[in-house]
Structure formats: C-alpha cells, structure tokens
Amino acid sequence: KSQENGLGALLVNNKSGHMLKKRYFGGGTADFYLSGEDFYVPKRSLSDRFEDGTISFLDIIAVNHGFDALDKFTGGMQNIMLHTFSLARYTYIILSGMRHANGTPVARIYSDNEFETPDAQGPIINLNLLDEEGGIVGFAKVDKLANLYNIHLRTGCFCNTGGCQQHLGISNEDVKKNLKAGHVCGDSLDLIDGRPTGSVRISFGYMSTFDDAQKFLKFILGCFVKQPVCFDKDTLSKLERCGTMRERDESQAEHLTDEETTKISSEIAAAQNSARIEIPLSQNCSDNQLELVENGETSKLIKGSESITLTNIYLYPIKSCAAVEVKKWPVGKHGLLYDRTWMIVNQNAVCLSQKQEPRLCLIHPHVDLEEGIMTISAEGMDPIEVPLEGEDRKEFSPQFCQTRVCGDRVKGLDCGESVAKWISTFLGRQSFLIRQSSSFHRALKKQHTEVQDQALNESPSLSLVNEAQYLLINMASILHIKEQLLQRDGTSVSNSPEGLTTEELIHRFRANLVISALRPYEEDDWAEIDIDGVSFQILGLCNRCQMICINQSNGKRSTEPLQTLYSSRNRKMTFGAYLFHQLPATIADCATLTVGSQVYVRRERITTTPPAGQSHSLQLP
Secondary structure, eight states: OOTTTOOOOOOOOGGGGGGOOOSOOOTTSEEEEOSSSSOEEEOSSHHHHHOOOOOOTTTGGGHHHHHHHHHHHHSOHHHHHHHHHHHHHHHHHHHHHEEOTTSOBSEEEOOSSOSOOTTTOOSEEEEEEEOTTSOEEOHHHHHHHHHHTTOOOEEEOTTOHHHHHHHHTOOHHHHHHHHHTTOOTTSSOOEETTEESOEEEEEOOTTOOHHHHHHHHHHHHHHHOOSSEEEEHHHHHHHHHHHTHHHHOTTTTTTOOHHHHHHHHHHHGGGTTOSEEEEOOOOSOOOOOSOOOOOHHHHHHHHSOSSOEEEEEEEOSBTTSOOEEESEEEBOSSSBTTTTOEEEEETTOBBOOTTTOGGGGGOEEEEETTTTEEEEEOTTSOOEEEETTGGGOTTOOOEEEEEEETTEEEEEEEOOHHHHHHHHHHHTSOEEEEEEOTTOOOOOOHHHHHHHTTTOSSOOOOOSOSSOSEEEEEHHHHHHHHHHHHHOSSOOGGGOGGGSOHHHHHHHHTOSEEEEOSSTTGGGGOOEEEETTEEEEEEEEEEOOGGGGBOTTTOOBOSTTHHHHHHHTTSOOEEEEEEEOOOOGGGTTTOEEETTOBEEEESSOOOSOOOTTSOOOOOOO
C-alpha cells in the first residue's frame, strides 16, 4: 500500500485464485443470482469477482458542501422531488396512452401505481417498448438508438433480479435457462425466445428539464411508433389535468411555464371532439418494410448477373483505424493476413475504438508484404514505419503487456516509443501501439463455439477482432439501405443521404469481404461459402451499433445509417455475416483470396466427414 496517495491493492496469482472462497457478493461481481433461492454464479475473472465497489472516501468530506450547493441552486430536496416527479408524471402519461396507428400500445410500463403522488413514486419510469404487433423491442436496440440522440438510458435488470423477475414474469427456471443460453448480468442479450431479459429505465434529476422529457418522447415517436401516432381520450384528460396542476398545487407544477402549458394544450386541442387523436410527426424515422423498391441503380446491379462474385477485399491492420483495400491477399491463421493485428491503447492499456475516439478512422495504415513493414500515415503527420514481425527483429525490443478486447484478455507487444509518440501527437492523448503476440491463441466467443465444435478439433484462432475472423456484407444489401435512406423525408444536412454514397456505406460497415448477391439480405440464410478453394462457415449475423454512424472520411458522427437500418429491417440491427475458416495444413501457407472470384453458397451444412487433408464442414445445430 502506498502511503503517499492512499491507494492499495491485493496481488493474487491467477493460478491460486481458486483458493479464495467468497461467501458473499456485491454489485457487479455476479454473472447471475436469484433472490428467492441460494443460486449465485460469480464472474469468471478473478478481479471481477472481488471488486465489489469502493466507497468514494475521498469525496465524503464534500458531502455537506454538496447538500449546501443543492439547497442554494434548487431551494431544497422538497423542490427537487416535486420538480423531478412532475417530469416523470408527464412522461408517464404520454407514454401510457401512446398508440401505434393500429391502436396497440407503444410501451409497457412496469409500475405499482399511477404516478399520482411523489410520496409513492420516484422520478423514474421503467418500461419496455412494443412494436405494432405487440412484440417487445429489445432494450439493447433502444439504447443504441438513444445514444445517437445523446440520450442516456439505463437498461437491463438494474441489479434488482427480484423486481425484474416479478414484473417481467421470469421464473427461477427461466433465469437458469437464460444463463445457459449465454445471458449474464450487464450484457446486451435483451431477448431470448422473444421474451425480454430486462427493460429500459428513464431517470430524471434536478437538472432535467421539460425539454428533456419532450426530446425523449420525440425520440420514441420518431424511431419506434408506427405512424400516425394515436392517443386515447382518457390519456388526454390526464394530460389536461397535468397542464392545469398549477391551480391545484402551485409548487408541484412549478417547472411548467405559461408557454410550456400552452404547448401541451396545443398538442391535445385536436382531441376535444374525438376519442382518439392523430398527430402527424415530422421526424426523420420511417417504417419501411423489408421489400426492395427497385430503382435504376439497384435493378441494374443485382439483375445484371445470376452469379455471386467477390467484389471487394478490405483489411484493417490497426483495429478501428482506416481500411486497406486490396485486389488479392493471403489468408492467415487468424483471418486475412495482418487483419486487426495491431491496436491502439490508452495509458491504462485499454483498447481504443472509434466509439471513444472517432479520429482513429483518420489513421491510415499500409502493409508492404515484400518489404515487411507497415507504414502509418495521417493528415499533417510524417509517415512512420513499423516492422510487420517485430518480435523477430533485433532492433525491436518489445515489452509485453496485457489488455482486453471485448472482454477477452489479450497478450500483446508494445511497438515502441517512436510510434507511441506519433499516435499520441495525432490524437492529442497518450496512446500506444500494441501488436498481438504471435504465440497468443484467442479462441472464438462462447456463443459461436456450438457451430464449430461439432466438426473441428481445435477452435479457430482470432486476431484482435470483436467476434469472428471475417465479416462479409452483400452489395445488394448496401444498395437496399441506400435506397431506404433516399426515401426518407426531412433528413438534416448532417445526415444527408447524398453524403452516404455506396462507397461510404461500404466503409461504414467495415467488412472484410464484399460480395454481389442477387437479393438483399439473402446472406442471412447462408450456412457455408467457398471462395478460391477456401471454405468458410457462417457463425451468425453482425449486430450493429452506433459505430456505423461515424463518417470514415472525417470522423464526424450522425444518426445514420443505424436509424434507417433499424426501421427498414423490421426492427433488426443486424447487417452482414460473421465467417470463420480453419485451413488444412496443405494450403495454410499459400491460400489467397482474389477480387472477381466466384462465390459458391450452401444454405445447409454438409454433414459428411471429409477425407483427411480436405476442408472440414459443419452441421448447424
């Protein structure tokens, strides 16, 4: 323990970790637990199991000052309670009465009261959104879209398994089944067999405003409601009473100005002589069906040829940095040779991605196989070179470090001070370039092992990718998304579909292989493909996040194309397929992929056992 800064640590050898028997657990240390029986599954990582959280002891001395500041800014906790409750009550009334065009509810709110008094209800709303057919919209999808609008939500079970089970109707056996299906506390597996594993929570604080509530409601209307939106008369009556609360309780309606009350009244004025109200919405979300509306460009591309070809090959030598397009490239044991072999980490050895640092896309690597070097360039910077095989170079004395990629511990090599200084200067923050150690084996994610374990003795090895060795997308699917973007009305300049060219869309989805198939999204149903004699198995579909909303040419964020992907794919956020291969030893050193090659597709896996030395094939579970 350091006497200077008061920091302390317990050092435990991982090999001895099994000797530490924990008889209790705290928040964040469990994969799952039950409140009604003795069932507790600890986190796999030793440090995660024992880090129960630390009291903010350095801030305790400031508690009285904090309460004094709150009194000064707000007039006291009573005012905060009334202010935040009135925001929650207004939002609750709107959400509880909101209907799709067919009259079905937009939200299912989990509450034991009707938000009548702050004595019984705090300033939170717990809910799940529903589609027009009454199906649950997964909380992870809601959270991803909310991030595009700078709306921060909490999702999941909120460390309250008992309450979650009660309101969602999840039995103890259901919890155990969900665990076997791969769901743990804090993950994004929001639906299992169509049933929710958690919910969405809105929380209002003393700094929240009426505009914040309006922004959230407009977000729901724009992205999740089948237009035109409807409200029943009972809800409108409640809203009117909410708007005239000043007469009944001046302090409770303190946050509503005359202008805001007028605004609310105007929203419901059209409903005075009707049992339901229809409010046209000029938001940027449409709910187009998955049918392809053919225009000249789309029809020409996908009807020109019945064959499927490989049209583009991309590798990303440095994780989250710019792509390198090639016409022909070797296949390595982790995927495309040198694909995601390097990554950039911060001073704490935490891997950086474009989610935290969008300017990573402006760093351009180039791999020269003949010279054995990678050249890194960026605007305003002199290029710098890094050896491809640094571990074997005498002049490169690497320092080993450990970091994490998507929860996996990764053993890497520090590529030196020169390139670290170069990257730090460009990004304006201390950063380091780390190369994956060639001796380190990183296996497939657990949810993918069921596919490969049936036919392969050894798990395919991963580079620094998130999920799988390869990511494939279909040009017909790209053009479908582009067409949906062009059909949207009222799109802002920052999201202008004219700016999202076909090439830019391809870059945003950051695939390794781009193919030209006949129909959009037919790749979703494939089981295996063969290209240039290399057999690939389909692991599953790529679930997209807000990273595809970053312009890869300038690092600027927008709300597209994630918003359109969600609305045009029947509320799915999947785009592209994950692939893996395991090369037989006979071709491990010479397999290459070439643009223009034929792609052979199998919709069902071959179940026969291949002769020795030939490619393996798999049976889908």
